[in-house]
Amino acid sequence: MKAIEIHNLKKTFGEKNVVENLTLDVEKGEVFGLLGPNGAGKTTTIRTILTLLKPTEGQVTVWGHDVVTQPRDVRQVLGYVPQEKAVDRFLTGREHLILVADLYHLTRPEAKKRIEDVLALVDLSQKADELVNHYSGGMKKKLDIACGMIPNPKILVLDEPTLGLDVESRIRIWDYIRRLQKSGLTILMTTNYLDEADQLCDRIAILDRGRLAAMGSPESLKKGLGGDRVTVRFGPGRNRLEELSDALKKELAFVNGIKLSPADHEMEIRVASNEEAISPLIQKIHQHGHLILAIQYSRPTLEDVFITYTGHKIKEDSALL
Amino acid sequence: MRLLLQETRALTMRSVKRLSRERISMIFGLIQPMLFWLILFGNLFQKTAQIPGFQAPDYITFLTAGVVVMTVLNSGLSGGVDLLFDKESGFLERLLSAPINRNSLIYSRFIFVMGITSVQILVILLAAFLLFGVYPHSGLVGLAFIMLVGLLFGLGLIAISLTLAFAIKGHGNFFALMGFLTLPLIFLSTALVPIQAMPGWMAFLAGFNPMTYAIEAVRELIIGGWHWGHLLKVLVVLLAFDAVSIGLSSRVFHRQVG
Numbered sequence: 001m002k003a004i005e006i007h008n009l010k011k012t013f014g015e016k017n018v019v020e021n022l023t024l025d026v027e028k029g030e031v032f033g034l035l036g037p038n039g040a041g042k043t044t045t046i047r048t049i050l051t052l053l054k055p056t057e058g059q060v061t062v063w064g065h066d067v068v069t070q071p072r073d074v075r076q077v078l079g080y081v082p083q084e085k086a087v088d089r090f091l092t093g094r095e096h097l098i099l100v101a102d103l104y105h106l107t108r109p110e111a112k113k114r115i116e117d118v119l120a121l122v123d124l125s126q127k128a129d130e131l132v133n134h135y136s137g138g139m140k141k142k143l144d145i146a147c148g149m150i151p152n153p154k155i156l157v158l159d160e161p162t163l164g165l166d167v168e169s170r171i172r173i174w175d176y177i178r179r180l181q182k183s184g185l186t187i188l189m190t191t192n193y194l195d196e197a198d199q200l201c202d203r204i205a206i207l208d209r210g211r212l213a214a215m216g217s218p219e220s221l222k223k224g225l226g227g228d229r230v231t232v233r234f235g236p237g238r239n240r241l242e243e244l245s246d247a248l249k250k251e252l253a254f255v256n257g258i259k260l261s262p263a264d265h266e267m268e269i270r271v272a273s274n275e276e277a278i279s280p281l282i283q284k285i286h287q288h289g290h291l292i293l294a295i296q297y298s299r300p301t302l303e304d305v306f307i308t309y310t311g312h313k314i315k316e317d318s319a320l321l
Numbered sequence: 322m323r324l325l326l327q328e329t330r331a332l333t334m335r336s337v338k339r340l341s342r343e344r345i346s347m348i349f350g351l352i353q354p355m356l357f358w359l360i361l362f363g364n365l366f367q368k369t370a371q372i373p374g375f376q377a378p379d380y381i382t383f384l385t386a387g388v389v390v391m392t393v394l395n396s397g398l399s400g401g402v403d404l405l406f407d408k409e410s411g412f413l414e415r416l417l418s419a420p421i422n423r424n425s426l427i428y429s430r431f432i433f434v435m436g437i438t439s440v441q442i443l444v445i446l447l448a449a450f451l452l453f454g455v456y457p458h459s460g461l462v463g464l465a466f467i468m469l470v471g472l473l474f475g476l477g478l479i480a481i482s483l484t485l486a487f488a489i490k491g492h493g494n495f496f497a498l499m500g501f502l503t504l505p506l507i508f509l510s511t512a513l514v515p516i517q518a519m520p521g522w523m524a525f526l527a528g529f530n531p532m533t534y535a536i537e538a539v540r541e542l543i544i545g546g547w548h549w550g551h552l553l554k555v556l557v558v559l560l561a562f563d564a565v566s567i568g569l570s571s572r573v574f575h576r577q578v579g
Contacts, residue, residue: 050414050418051418052414052417052418072420073420075418075419075420076420078418080414080415080418082411082414082415082418083411084411086410086411086412086414086415087412088335088339088412090338090339090342090343091335091338091339095335095338098331099331099332099334099335100415100419102327102328102330102331103328103331103332103416103419103420103421104419104420105324105327105328105420131342147415151419
């Protein structure tokens with residue numbers, strides 16, 4: 001049994017297909033990331049898993065329970081950390097946790113112990129009895145995570161866990177997520193931060209306009225692009241780069257592919273992931289009588305993966321920033 | 322059942338805690354009906370008591386029943402506000418993602434708002450006694466029936482408010498609609514003037530307003546008359562009003578949250 005199984009999920013609001021033919025599994029114990037821009041269908045997918053939305057078509061099971069026919073069983077195994085501000089500013093941190101503990105039917109002694117544990121986990125023990133009104137953004141998020149952990153869930157679902165947080169808080173939240181994974185928890189998170197997905201997730205699914213564009217570990221997705229990239233710029237004038245390109249492909253085994261710029265003075269070479277490729281590459285180019293103006297070596301990023309599979313950048317609309 | 326109680330108690334306590342931290346809004350909520358309606362309005366319209374067919378000894382005595390029921394109206398119709406804000410802030414989503422009986426959300430609202438309303442009724446009656454010497458001549462049993470009538474009317478109002486909180490997008494629209502509803506309900510009732518003093522068409526419409534029934538019953542109990550037949554009729558009308566609004570509310574609610 002997988003932690004979460006989604007089979008052919010489709011969700012329609014009115015005429016609009018928000019999620020289409022989504023099929024994916026989340027393994028037990030992994031951190032799985034749903035990656036995509038706003039409107040990609042991440043939140044809809046999450047809400048369906050949380051039983052807050054019913055699928056239009058398809059099947060979703062969580063820890064073996066069907067979200068449509070056994071919603072209460074599903075809710076019992078999930079902890080949820082909503083996107084933002086899902087706190088009541090007139091309650092203290094501890095009062096939030098007591099409320100959530102009651103909603104998951106913990107007994108008094110159970111609740112008391114659990115609350116101390118989660119407060120310690122997110123370093124909020126000192127501030128637990130202050131009104132949330134006086135909390136910083138990072139502290140509210142910590143409280144959100146603490147609330148999500150109260151039921152001692154099998155799967156923790158985090159919707160954009162670091163949206164709008166400062167750098168320090170982000171790094172701390174990442175640290176909690178790693179610690180929770182080590183304790184055996186399965187984690188499903190959405191994000192539109194590529195670095196976050198790269199840092200945290202064992203596997204990611206790239207969603208674009210409601211469809212699954214790619215899925216795999218960040219490493220394998222990056223490797224799937226054909227290796228590291230060497231960009232070489234040449235001087236102005238006629239460089240006859242096509243001839244050079246053919247020669248390089250023929251003579252160097254580690255060259256996986258070459259793309260030429262239309263202006264005939266730049267080439268982008270994909271090489272098997274190895275920085276030692278640079279030296280022989282430069283030599284070869286010199287042997288063929290070309291003068292290198294500048295050279296840049298870069299490993300593929302998740303951004304490259306995203307662009308390759310969706311045809312656009314993740315943050316084209318400035319509303320995301 | 323035990324689980325439902327635990328959930329409902331926890332959600333009710335949340336509202337109680339919130340209220341205890343919003344002291345200013347609590348105090349104004351209590352003072353507003355007394356200051357505005359009893360003192361200002363009551364004194365301004367004293368001469369209304371000279372209208373032929375006016376049964377109460379003076380206008381303040383007459384108005385007290387109106388103020389009691391108007392307060393029930395205001396509290397009841399704002400009963401869905403917290404839920405509306407929970408919906409907008411995402412807090413509702415947190416509550417709904419927990420394995421709770423959905424009804425506990427509704428029950429806790431009813432319990433909390435009816436508790437507040439009871440306190441408000443008692444405070445208004447106390448103020449009417451201390452400031453103007455008005456008290457329910459029907460005694461403690463009468464007071465109990467005043468509370469019962471108030472709460473039965475409040476029950477239906479809370480249901481309506483919760484329905485609107487779920488059905489309407491955005492709190493701006495919600496408050497606009499509430500403002501639009503409140504004044505006609507008051508003026509098309511006998512809160513401020515007796516039915517004999519109303520233009521024919523308004524008196525006709527007031528006959529369909531459940532608020533009129535609640536006010537008339539409370540007024541009789543304050544002035545001192547026991548009209549069991551009329552009281553029973555009022556209770557039946559209010560129960561019917563509750564049944565309709567709760568039925569409607571539960572349909573909307575379960576369509577929204579499953």
